[in-house]
Amino acid sequence: MTTFQLLLLIVAGGVFYLFFKQLFSGNHPKRGVDFEAKVADEQIGGINRPDKTFSTPSVQPTRMEQLLKMTDDAVEKKDFEEAKKALGSALIIEENNTKVLQKMGYVCMQTGEFEEAKESYEKLLSLDDTDDMAHALLANVLHKLSDEEGAEKHHERALLLDPEYAPHHFNYANTLYELGRKKEALVGYTKAYELDDTLEEAKKMMKELGSDNE
Template structure:
């Protein structure tokens, strides 16, 4: 072996040694772990590719939110049965959730199911005795059930809790009108119109009672 061949052999051996030492050391770039984000929205592409970023995933809707949306859509379309099914399913998840109960009360009233509506509004008042909307709605349900003294009481409670809310006076006036108490009804219709001059139904009833 000549000196030149010996030098080539030694160089080749050195190259192979360095190559295999690097290979088995694991100290080389590997696909998939080259970049590790330290922040949720850290850029991958740098200043030249701002589009290549981590994006935050949208928080998924809860099952309760989905059911409430189904109920709202169904109510808007006038599909009371579908709304009722969605809200009854929602009650399984959140038995005393006021938003679920309030919507279900509306459904029962629309379906003329005043017994179940009464139960719903009584539950709302058990949760919050100062819920003026629940008092007013319970009064309407009780009136339909012929329990007028209780209805008048809850109308009065609704007005006591929020005397500046025109619908409370209007609903109270309707009950008084049905009971033949026309002068009292007229006073309440006038009060409702005073609080809300756009309340056309009150205008019509005032016109009828003043004839």
């Protein structure tokens, strides 16, 4: 055997050794075994096969989110009956959802259904008696229902919870003005304007009531 033949034999032996080592190690592609993405959005296929990719699925809105969106769209179009239907369905899903109750109260106020608005705001307060906005809104409803004692009570409660919120003073002043208690209303309008000088309506009422007292 020549030296060249001996060299070929050694090379061949090395190739066979590596082949069988890989074969029995299990570290080779297997037929019938699919590629598994390591993360949700890992892509396979690349440029040559763009149809073969994994991608993160888009998050679908919940039924509650859909109903709230339907409500907002209907309110924007001033279709309050459609808004009420969507909110009614939302309350079936979650009867104590504060966002739904707030919207239902608002919609009922727009349609003049003050008793239903009252129920929504009272439900809100049964869930959280420290909700100053719910107190203020209930006060407005009670004033519409001619329950002046109840309206005053909830206006004062709203002011107690957040005395630095100008609209609370302004809304209470409006109620007092309509009741003919103009001196008290002037105090409310003045305080509202002190807290927020962008309230032009408060400024207007201050001038009106100030001239009345001259």
